[in-house]
Amino acid sequence: MAVKTIKTPAVIIGGGVAGLAAAIDLSRRGLSSLVVERGPRLGGRVADFCCKATDSCVRCGACRLADLVRRVAARPEIAIYTSAKPVAAEADGDGWRLTLEPQRNNGPAPVVELAGGPLPRRSQVQAGAVILAVGATPFDPSAKSRFGYRRVPGVVSALELEGALEHSLAELAGGRDPRRVAFIQCVGSRDESLGHLYCSRVCCGFALRMARVIQARRPGTEITFFHMDVQTYGRAWAGELAEMREQMNFVRAMPGEVTAGPGGPQVVYAAGGRSQTAEFDLVVLSQGMRPPVGAAALSQLFACTRTSDGFLGSDAEPVASGAAGVFIAGSARGPMSIVESIEHGAVAAAAAAGHLQPLVREAAHA
Amino acid sequence: MPEVSLIWIEEAGLEGLDPAKAAKKAGVALSDGGLVEAAVVTTTEARAPRSLVNRLKGYPVKWLDLAAEVGGGPLALRQARAAAAVARAAGSAALGTMAQRYTRQPNQEVLVAGRGLAAVAAAHQAAALGHPVLLALETTRARAACADEKPAEVKRALAGLPAQVEVVTGTELVELLGAGGDFQARLQGPRRTSRRRFGAVVLAPPSAYAVPGDMPATAEDITLPVSRLKPKQYQGGEQWLQAAVIAPLGPGATAHGFARAVTAALALQKRPRVQVTLFLGEAKVASEGGERLYRDARRQGVLAMRVEPGGLRVSRDGRKLSFDDPVLGEPVDLRPDLVVLSEEVTGRAPAWLDNPLVTTAWDQDLPDHPRLQAGRTARSGLYLIGGARGAAPGDPRRAQAAAAAADLHGLLSGEAVAVPAVRDVLCASCLTCVRVCPHGVVCYAEDHIAPAPAACLACGVCTAECPAEAIAPPGWSNREMIASLAAGLKAAAGDKLVLFACRNSGMDAARALSLAGHQWPKGLLMVPVNCAGRVGVQLILRALSLGAGGVLVAGCHQGNCRSLNGNLRAKLRSGEAADLLAQVGGRPEQVRFMHLASNQPRALAQAVAELAQTAGEK
Amino acid sequence: MEALLYLGCTVPVRNLNYELSARKVAAALGVKLRDLTEAGCCGFPLKATDQAAALVIAARALAQAGEGGLTLTPLCSACTGTLAEAAHHLDHDAAARRRVNRELAPLGLAYRPGVRVKHLVRFLLEDVGEAAIKKKLTRSLEGFSFAPHYGCHYLKPSQVLGGLDDPEDPTSLARLIELTGAEAVAYDSMKECCGGGVLGADERLAGRMAGTKLVDLAAREVTALALLCPFCNVMYEGQQKTIAKKLATELKVPVVYVTQVLGLALGFKPKELGFKLNRIKPKDLVKAFK
Amino acid sequence: MLLNDCDPGFKHQVAAEPGGQGIKACFACAACTARCPVAGHVEGYDPRRLIRLVLLGRREEVLASPLIWLCSTCYSCQEVCPQQVSFTEVLTAIKNIAARAGYGPPATEAVIDQLAAHGRLLEVGEFENQRRTDLGLPEVAEAPAHFQKVLGVEPAGGKS
Structure with missing residues (x-):
């Protein structure tokens, strides 16, 4: 059976916010694209994020996904294959020839109407440019076993808390009503022992926003924020942080361990030059970002470089990959926020359009 | 379809004809010339009264030499010819000129004003997207960089600019009127002032480094900002040279400012017999490579010392720094031989940009x-x-420039919806629309309200706030909305409810619910709006009078509104509507407002269910 | 299967029950233990004051061991740690290796990279394997419970000793204990250090440190504390009375070696495993297998 | 305390000692202190504080401190350190410097004497070997000569 070949100016690997933003930006520039998403739905990790607004918007950007999806769906020049993954790639003239393979997915079904759908069969794609927007991978906190993840009841990851924020926290806290909640920052970040010599940038804001939601829903909930340095950025944070310092307990210490106590998980940390133990109902581990799980395979597939932190791309340039015609968008390039990923997607698209320009001209002449 | 008016100007050749009959037959309304959604005028532009020509400027008008069309012959024949000509012209006014009328072609030219890498990059990107660009550099030397950039880099970037970028130097943007698609800029050049029109304007004002205001005031002779530090000049002798590098300490400290301080500390620490103490509030390592840099500095021997806000004190002579070491819990003094103060990137938007009148x-x-x-x-x-x-030098600025160029390209290539139409006959020139337009689209120029051609997001705030129903983006006038409300409510079964939902939040949430198979109350009518700010008191009350038992307005969260404060206006107007309802003996809880985000479908479902219950209670 | 037994200083003099049971268990599990005669000190006691000398001393033992190509299996965790660290250091640092070999030359010895050091218990777990051990067991210790004490240098520093177990959540001893049918007790102070390292510098401090675990276990019904290091034994068994006195409390926590537990399950009599030499004996256990 | 009076070279000296390399990387997160079993028992014993004293250059205070000899070498601090400071080893480096500077604990001499005399911390004489033989254990031989050579000392009396 002949393998179908799809021809497109640009193929975007990854249908998260960065990939979608790149597709929209390309189409604004008059360039069609094919978005290839491994999972069953668009949106990547952001699709699981809820709104953290309390009395006002906290600028997390998660709500932006809806308009990206809406705009992608409205543009016929953007084609989408979900449940698809590149398994082979070779440079082909100025462009790339990719082989896509269908992926079996058991995850949640797509909840947005889309142009396109699951990749039906193994297919070939001929593209002038490739944008890798595969996102970062969250650090698995069980690799830092001293924090008791999956071992001590009531210890959860920040992403698990995110998933439960709209529902019941009691389930996370093993049935207890969580009135005492601790956040431990930098789990997997700023950690040379793991080779993670970078700050994941978004976790402080993420944790503090969730802490605020918890306090807004259950006034009087005690929040303890174990941190080394608060990494929020943006002008609005300065004032908000001052407010939060009044309402929450900021402890500047990296805890030593989390153990199971009679009334909930206990955090062992240093204060006043000695070890202290504090008991909580819920301990949230703010896991950092790791390079995408497939970074090694992708960098091999597309002959692209990795940053010194192991993400895709190069330290020297924002979206270049070291391979002609291959560009990196979003947190596959390094830790970044949702809003930053959207912007980064546009920048990658600009670079890809620059690469495509001579090709487009040639095609017009031919 | 816009409403087309027939403006009948009596002149030779039209004697005896009945304007009303002609209008009726052609399916248009006869007007005295005030109603200008679209118009057919029975005379040529040249022959028409000047006042009328001025009033109709910029609107879709079919100038018709009716006298010529009608010609001679029996009155009945002339009357029929007149009606047919008017009908044809009306069609072309409504359709043929609609595109021009409702989405005036935006100017494609882009002005980039300012200096430095961001400006050059924005010009480059906009040109790459096919826009003619005027790059107005405010300095006389083209390659002049911002104070935090290298001139050589700017020079390189300038050399790479494509041909469709026109570069002028020594030119400053001093006034800007209009909005996206039609800006009117006043440019002050070295010799003369010029006015030009642009579709989009990118400002890249100069930036520089500045020492934050909350730095301790150490003696002048030992104090330097990072930008003036030459590390090679320092080394210790028999005694160690003690240097204090102070990173931004306050809550506004940025990762870039921190990285700059650490870079300086590292360079100094590498000098022989120099000991650097780096003071910091929070180690802002969130910039790329920031954590590595911070680690390298410590490994080199830099002593990193966290101090609480206000915790770094200076002696009266400015030569002794005192602080509490949080680790030792002891007071520590340092008599530095050198104090290096870090700086943050600063740049001010031009003052005129902050002018609320503009x-x-x-x-x-x-x-x-x-x-x-x-x-x-x-x-x-x-x-x-x-x-x-707040963009740091280098790639962040280029990235921002690329993103801005992509955005303006989208805007100018017609991604935005059409401009609002103004019914001059109703307009009292109260300027409410100019004042409330969140996007600066509605301008007042040449004695009438003149919306810009590309920038309108059809948020409808002007429509909701206009006291005279004189302005509306096409499709969003009260008349049209009420008509669709009436039709929708008529079709609705059971307890009728109206949900006015912002497309950026409420509608997305509603759509997610619908796709997930959510069972809405049978009588619910969803009315999408581009911004909750479109929903004024009148619409809410009309919905109730048309039979709705409850009205819910779902707008974005505070601080998230694409139209800045359309959501807050909607909240205010919902409150007013509820108050009015209470005053006439109704139940105020029939009118509700909620803040919502696109990813909060559950909250919407709950609010609608509660509204349904309220409506059902009667 | 063969291994090179490293006795160190303390075991062959003070912990004969440990040595006896270890040799019996190894033999029963088919491990032929060869003795590294003339081995002596591993260098640990000198590390604090003279690392360079400590390294040479460790290298001496390693060099002796290296000749046979067998895994060096100490019974003492401190010896394990010191020797493994030294081997790790010398394997990765050619300059240090040259320095050390200059010192060893007059002894007719030289360190060559690649000497493997494993605590004997780890050797049993990894080289013999849990399945093989299980097959050889003839008796069930069901009804008895042991509190495993891993100590420090059996697993840490993980940079050198990693791969066997997670020092933050160790399970290897518990698994070994459970092979015998006995219960491995999970208890709060499981990861506490015995304090043996500071016994020489501050006896009171060492006692307080060991006391934490002893008090914790005294409150539980465990057959015995099961350990695998003579240093830990000094603290938990040797010092138990003194500690109890200092803490003004009653303590009677029986202490056994993991090899003794294993020995019982392999069918040996308590006497053969040196239980006579246990100062605080798990009487029920001994009685049950008499 | 005046920082100018401290010795900035001290941290470099510690870092140059085997095991001391990591000290300067410390960013004072306090995970080590949280896990130190000695810190809980001894007032003032705080790994993070000891590191800070070295970094500040309070040389004499560190070397003369009885605290540096209280480490139980459990390696907990080293295990939890995100910056690979390896405090147990750093402290070994500090102790070595202190010992060379004459601050060593008195027990050192005795240890060296014992090793020089027997090649082991505990003497294995006839009595011990008899006991071993009775239990069916092989005899153990002493090899002090090796240790004398390595340590560069003569046996201090006793039998050899």
Whole structure:
């Protein structure tokens, strides 16, 4: 059976916010694209994020996904294959020839109407440019076993808390009503022992926003924020942080361990030059970002470089990959926020359009 | 379809004809010339009264030499010819000129004003997208960089600019009127002032490094800002040279400012017998490579010392720094031989940008607005990038420039919806629309209200706030909305409810619910709006009078509104409607407002269910 | 299967029950233990004051061991740690290796990279394997419970000793204990250090440190504390009375070696495993298998 | 305390000692202190504080401190350190410097004497070997000569 070949100016690997933003930006520039998403739905990790607004918007950007999806769906020049993954790639003239393979997915079904759908069969794609927007991978906190993840009841990851924020926290806290909640920052970040010599940038804001939601829903909930340095950025944070310092307990210490106590998980940390133990109902581990799980395979597939932190791309340039015609968008390039990923997607698209320009001209002449 | 008016000007050749009959037959309304959604005028532009020509300027008008069309012959024949000509002209006014009328062709030219890498990059990107660009550099030397950039880099970037970028130097943007698609700029050149029109404007004002105001005041002779530090000049002798590098300490400290301080500390520490103590509030390592740099500095021997805000004190002579070491819990003194103060990138938006009379384009909280990224300001088509936006030198500025260029390209290539139509006959020139337009689109020029051609987001705030029903984006007039409300409510079964939902939040949430198979109350009518700010008191009350038992307005969260404060206006107007309802003996809880985000479908479902219950209670 | 037994200083003099049971268990599990005669000190006691000398001393033992190509299996965790660290250091640092070999030359010895050091218990777990051990067991210790004490240098520093177990959540001893049918007790102070390292510098401090675990276990019904290091034994068994006195409390926590537990399950009599030499004996256990 | 009076070279000296390399990387997160079993028992014993004293250059205070000899070498601090400071080894480096500077604990001499005399910390004489033989254990031989050579000392009396 002949393998179908799809021809497109640009193929975007990854249908998260960065990939979608790149597709929209390309189409604004008059360039069609094919978005290839491994999972069953668009949106990547952001699709699981809820709104953290309390009395006002906290600028997390998660709500932006809806308009990206809406705009992608409205543009016929953007084609989408979900449940698809590149398994082979070779440079082909100025462009790339990719082989896509269908992926079996058991995850949640797509909840947005889309142009396109699951990749039906193994297919070939001929593209002038490739944008890798595969996102970062969250650090698995069980690799830092001293924090008791999956071992001590009531210890959860920040992403698990995110998933439960709209529902019941009691389930996370093993049935207890969580009135005492601790956040431990930098789990997997700023950690040379793991080779993670970078700050994941978004976790402080993420944790503090969730802490605020918890306090807004259950006034009087005690929040303890174990941190080394608060990494929020943006002008609005300065004032908000001052407010939060009044309402929450900021402890500047990296805890030593989390153990199971009679009334909930206990955090062992240093204060006043000695070890202290504090008991909580819920301990949230703010896991950092790791390079995408497939970074090694992708960098091999597309002959692209990795940053010194192991993400895709190069330290020297924002979206270049070291391979002609291959560009990196979003947190596959390094830790970044949702809003930053959207912007980064546009920048990658600009670079890809620059690469495509001579090709487009040639095609017009031919 | 726009409403087309027939403006009948009596002149030779039309004697005896009945304007009303002609209008009726052609299916248009006869007008005295005030109603200008679209018009057919029975005479040529040259023959028409000047006042009428002026009034109709910029609107879809079919000038018709009716006398010529009608010709001679029996009155009945002339009357029939007149009706047919008017009908034809009306069709072309309504359809043929509609595109021009409702979405006037935006000017494609782009002005980039400012200096430095961000400016050059924005010009380059906009040109790459096919726009003619005027790059107005405010300095006389083209390659002059911002104070935090290298001139050589700017020179390189300038050399790479494509041909469709016209570069002028020594030229400053001193006044800007209009909005996206049609800006009128006044440019002050070295010799003369010129006016030009542009479709979009990118501002990249100069940026520089400045020492934050909360730095301790050490003696002048031992104190330097990072930008003036030459590490090679320092080394210790028998005694160690003690240097204090002070990173930004306050809550506004940025990762870039921190990285700069650490870079200076590292360079100094590498000098022989120099000991650097680096004071910091929070180690802001969130910049790329920031953590590595910080580690390298410590490994080199830099002593990193966290101090609480205000915790770094200076002796009266400015030569002794005192602080409490949080680790030892002891007071520590340092008599530095050198104090290096870190700096943050600063850049100011031009003062005129902050002028509320021009527009609410800018205030300092906007850079964080989740819907005003890519350099956008509140004023559509106007972009502010670079240091004034907090972007650090180098790639962040290029990235911002690229994002802004992509955004303006989208705007000018017609992604935005059409401009609002103004019914001059109703307009009292109260300027409410000019004042409330969140995007600076509605301008007042040449004695009439003149919306810009590309920048309108059809948020409808002007329509909701206009006391005279004189302005509306096409499709969003009260008349049209009420008509669709009436039709929708008529078709609705059971307890009738109306949900006015912003497309950026409520509608997305509703759509997610619908796709997930959510069972809405049978009588629910969803009315999408581009912004909750479109929903004024009148619409709410009309919905109730048309039979709705409850009205819910779902707008974005505070600080998330694409139209800045359309959501807050909607909240205010919902409250007013509820109050009015109470005054006439109704139940105020029939009118509700909620803040919502696109990813909060559950909250919407709950609010609608509660509204249904309220409506059902009667 | 063969291994090179490293006795160190303390075991062959003070912990004969440990040595006896270890040799019996190894033999029963088919491990032929060869003795590294003339081995002596591993260098640990000198590390604090003279690392360079400590390294040479460790290298001496390693060099002796290296000749046979067998895994060096100490019974003492401190010896394990010191020797493994030294081997790790010398394997990765050619300059240090040259320095050390200059010192060893007059002894007719030289360190060559690649000497493997494993605590004997780890050797049993990894080289013999849990399945093989299980097959050889003839008796069930069901009804008895042991509190495993891993100590420090059996697993840490993980940079050198990693791969066997997670020092933050160790399970290897518990698994070994459970092979015998006995219960491995999970208890709060499981990861506490015995304090043996500071016994020489501050006896009171060492006692307080060991006391934490002893008090914790005294409150539980465990057959015995099961350990695998003579240093830990000094603290938990040797010092138990003194500690109890200092803490003004009653303590009677029986202490056994993991090899003794294993020995019982392999069918040996308590006497053969040196239980006579246990100062605080798990009487029920001894009685049950008499 | 005046920082100018401290010795900035001290941290470099510690870092140059085997095991001391990591000290300067410390960013004072306090995970080590949280896990130190000695810190809980001894007032003032705080790994993070000891590191800070070295970094500040309070040389004499560190070397003369009785605290540096209280480490139980459990390696807990080293295990939890995100910056690979390896405090147990850093402290070994500090102790070595202190010992060379004459601050060593008195027990050192005795240890060296014992090793020089027997090649082991505990003497294995006839009595011990008899006991071993009775239990069916092989005899153990002493090899002090090796240790004398390595340590560069003569046996201090006793039998050899």
